[in-house]
Amino acid sequence: MEKKLVRIAMIGGGYVGLVSAACFAEFGMHVSVVETNAERLAALREGRIPIYEPGLDTLVVSNSQAGRLVFGDDIASAVVGAEAVFIAVGTPPRNGDGAADLQYVHAAARQIAQALTGYAVIVTKSTVPVGSSRRIAEIIREARPDLDFDVASNPEFLREGSAIDDFMRPDRVIIGLDEAGKNGTARAENVMRRVYRPLAQSAAELVFTGLETAELTKYASNSFLAMKISFINEMADLCEKLGANVEGLARGMGLDTRIGQRFLNPGPGYGGSCFPKDTLALSRIAQESQSGCRLVETTVQVNEARKAAMAGRIIAACGGAVNGRTVAVLGLTFKPETDDMRESASIPILHRLAEAGAVLRAYDPVGMEAAKPLLPAQTIYCADAMDAAQGADVLVVLTEWNIFRALSPESLAQQMRAKVVVDLRNIFDPDAMRAAGFVYQSVGRP
Numbered sequence: 268m269e270k271k272l273v274r275i276a277m278i279g280g281g282y283v284g285l286v287s288a289a290c291f292a293e294f295g296m297h298v299s300v301v302e303t304n305a306e307r308l309a310a311l312r313e314g315r316i317p318i319y320e321p322g323l324d325t326l327v328v329s330n331s332q333a334g335r336l337v338f339g340d341d342i343a344s345a346v347v348g349a350e351a352v353f354i355a356v357g358t359p360p361r362n363g364d365g366a367a368d369l370q371y372v373h374a375a376a377r378q379i380a381q382a383l384t385g386y387a388v389i390v391t392k393s394t395v396p397v398g399s400s401r402r403i404a405e406i407i408r409e410a411r412p413d414l415d416f417d418v419a420s421n422p423e424f425l426r427e428g429s430a431i432d433d434f435m436r437p438d439r440v441i442i443g444l445d446e447a448g449k450n451g452t453a454r455a456e457n458v459m460r461r462v463y464r465p466l467a468q469s470a471a472e473l474v475f476t477g478l479e480t481a482e483l484t485k486y487a488s489n490s491f492l493a494m495k496i497s498f499i500n501e502m503a504d505l506c507e508k509l510g511a512n513v514e515g516l517a518r519g520m521g522l523d524t525r526i527g528q529r530f531l532n533p534g535p536g537y538g539g540s541c542f543p544k545d546t547l548a549l550s551r552i553a554q555e556s557q558s559g560c561r562l563v564e565t566t567v568q569v570n571e572a573r574k575a576a577m578a579g580r581i582i583a584a585c586g587g588a589v590n591g592r593t594v595a596v597l598g599l600t601f602k603p604e605t606d607d608m609r610e611s612a613s614i615p616i617l618h619r620l621a622e623a624g625a626v627l628r629a630y631d632p633v634g635m636e637a638a639k640p641l642l643p644a645q646t647i648y649c650a651d652a653m654d655a656a657q658g659a660d661v662l663v664v665l666t667e668w669n670i671f672r673a674l675s676p677e678s679l680a681q682q683m684r685a686k687v688v689v690d691l692r693n694i695f696d697p698d699a700m701r702a703a704g705f706v707y708q709s710v711g712r713p
Contacts, residue, residue, distance in 0.1 A: 302338060539601040581594065599611060686703075
């Protein structure tokens with residue numbers, strides 16, 4: 268007999284909560300999203316998506332119109348009939364030590380405890396330190412000793428710009444359960460298998476583990492990828508010293524199936540909402556456990572040093588000074604297909620250039636509004652890439668948006684005052700740029 272679909276409550280309508288809710292609704296489930304920010308809630312109810320993620324607006328609107336996806340600010344209403352209640356609230360770095368701030372997670376747990384009227388699995392979707400799911404269980408038991416519930420850890424692995432595809436076609440789904448709980452794991456596992464049944468039917472692997480293992484897997488995965496990025500960045504620097512080509516090196520490495528080809532593109536350093544935060548948090552977890560995590564700690568240091576060094580590279584390309592010179596900046600967000608400016612390399616680079624006296628002309632397809640509070644006040648925001656290049660002494664590529672790849676070297680040369688390009692994402696053909704008369708620098712390439 269066909270099993271009925273699980274009714275879901277999603278606490279938090281931010282990036283992770285909204286993407287997850289929309290995708291669950293697309294699977295045919297009824298999902299109630301709780302969002303306490305009045306402005307964000309009003310936008311969601313009107314079909315306006317407060318974040319930039321390709322395809323998300325279509326999913327939200329279609330499933331809202333179908334009645335499968337609803338938005339509100341009342342947890343009690345949202346959890347009625349829900350078998351799975353996901354916590355997807357923010358866990359920003361705590362000031363001072365980089366550890367994750369769990370105040371929003373704990374507040375959500377208390378509210379869920381008061382609102383539930385029947386059995387549910389309370390699932391942590393937020394990125395949280397090891398032991399957090401057990402602490403959630405303690406908070407709920409303290410508030411409602413009578414409540415029948417289980418907890419689970421279900422970390423997300425969504426990449427900004429491709430989050431919907433990542434959710435719908437995941438490499439794996441990690442689900443941590445309380446193996447020592449009084450209820451055992453069978454009931455909670457049954458609920459979670461039904462939650463992810465559409466993915467299991469499409470051959471996605473559901474990996475069931477203990478709570479601590481699931482929580483640590485998220486941090487370990489992101490920290491490993493961050494180390495991979497920092498490694499290829501250091502290899503790019505070495506290639507420049509030795510006359511090697513990092514693209515050939517990365518291909519030679521990546522074809523080894525033990526290594527893989529992804530995350531081997533050199534650049535100005537990683538940023539975003541996950542890698543910087545999670546590497547810091549894992550370092551803190553290891554310190555509190557009195558366990559060495561020196562590779563991750565070094566990765567953090569290497570990445571910060573790289574961002575700082577990139578401005579020096581640009582200044583050197585201009586003969587050692589940028590005072591009074593116009594720098595055209597293409598791309599501001601930490602990666603393409605997102606408006607996320609968190610920990611973007613553009614922030615320290617542009618501030619350093621501004622301090623050195625540069626005139627900054629910048630363009631990003633979607634990130635300029637988010638960038639304005641974070642970048643130097645004197646930054647000039649332009650209508651497009653060619654507008655940014657107008658009268659520039661040097662052009663710098665910071666984000667590899669595809670529209671920049673199509674720019675004609677000849678057209679750029681006509682717009683610019685001086686022909687200097689510092690391509691920190693390796694999007695241009697060196698031969699074509701030099702044929703157009705540019706002094707062209709990329710990362711790790713001759």
